[in-house]
Amino acid sequence: MSKLMNNVPPRVQAATVRATYALPKALRRLLVGAPIRIDGQELALDAQLLLVLEKLAGYKLADGTPVQARERLAASKALVSGPPIEPVAVRGLTIENDIPARFYTPDGLGEDVPLLVYYHGGGWVVGSLDSHDNLCRFLAIEAGVKVLSVDYRLAPEHRFPAAADDALTAFHWAVKNAAELGIDPDRIAVGGDSAGGNLAAVTAHQAVQAGGPKPVFQLLFYPAVDASVRRRSRELFAEGFFLTSDDMDWFSDHYCPDLAERSDPRFSVLLAEDLTNMPPAYVATAGFDPLRDEGEAYAEKLKESGVATIARRHPDLIHGYATFIGVGTRFKEATYEAAATLKTALALT
Structure with a gap:
């Protein structure tokens, strides 16, 4: 999946992310599965959805060389910062x-x-x-x-x-x-x-x-x-x-x-x-x-x-x-x- 996403233009990826967050709450919940609860806390649906999208994209914050990690972060900016x-x-x-x-x-x-x-x-x-x-x-x-x-x-x-x-x-x-x-x-x-x-x-x-x-x-x-x-x-x-x-x-x-x-x-x-x-x-x-x-x-x-x-x-x-x-x-x-x-x-x- 990560290799596939690398071939998708950033603007298209960003539009896909925005469209996913615009879905009705019930559909977003269906996409991410049951709520996550740890230490008496329940993860926000917005956060859970972002983690699912991150996993699908194969994104890792710290991996490879520092230069590679910087490039990944720069590419992801358009997806989440607006x-x-x-x-x-x-x-x-x-x-x-x-x-x-x-x-x-x-x-x-x-x-x-x-x-x-x-x-x-x-x-x-x-x-x-x-x-x-x-x-x-x-x-x-x-x-x-x-x-x-x-x-x-x-x-x-x-x-x-x-x-x-x-x-x-x-x-x-x-x-x-x-x-x-x-x-x-x-x-x-x-x-x-x-x-x-x-x-x-x-x-x-x-x-x-x-x-x-x-x-x-x-x-x-x-x-x-x-x-x-x-x-x-x-x-x-x-x-x-x-x-x-x-x-x-x-x-x-x-x-x-x-x-x-x-x-x-x-x-x-x-x-x-x-x-x-x-x-x-x-x-x-x-x-x-x-x-x-x-x-x-x-x-x-x-x-x-x-x-x-x-x-x-x-x-x-x-x-x-x-x-x-x-x-x-x-x-x-x-x-x-x-x-x-x-x-x-x-x-x-």
Whole structure:
């Protein structure tokens, strides 16, 4: 089936996916079979259908070489992210002469406004400005912010801590260039999904430790925050729910092959000795995600450290849902909640 799908033009594949999601609910349920229930949770029909389509297409997140994995992710973007969300002005930028970035300004948004510095997911190995373009458009419009999407260096060409270094550099660059960007330097948030959520949290922690300007908020979608242990959710959802346990090993082995370095707070920020004075946070996790428990452990540690934190589990969703906003309705609902939370938090700052 995967070889057959490779011969189908992306536009046709995307149209087929949209048509499948447009079927009556009863037909979609018939296609996917009985509901999946694990750990007291029932998987959303939208998520179950996406997993069935993924299996039919033979798609694997982490397989082969990093270049092959990047190409697969790029090809799949049109299937799940949807057509470009408008109206948003988009332009390319270069941070500190060598880090590519993309700057989003929603139509009608003026000057001296909040900024979200966003780090894309992809296990520090795959992902790009393009793979997360529509998510950044969505967040810009729905949260009423400008967005700076950062194309940090990827592994294995650039191993740990290259991505973390680029992430922190991008935040400091945004602060220094606030006037040029038309943003308020005192209302800069950081955000990201998965590995990008890791980089956002690491950036916030590094900025706090340095004692200089720090982000005012952390917007974290299913972040990877501790590579030192295997928690219960990793065993429960090791296979069959988009991100697998083997995928996680593949990503970590490329990004940080030295096991001793995986306890470094610049990688496993949950292990940082001190999380006091961290920015307020919205930490969203998905019920059917091997990363679920570590994300929730991070939210709990922030709370214990006196940090205002919203811990939100979407019990019916899978890893990656924020990038699936072009199909069905459930993924977009969950992502809208995050955008609305960011908007409110920045309005109160």
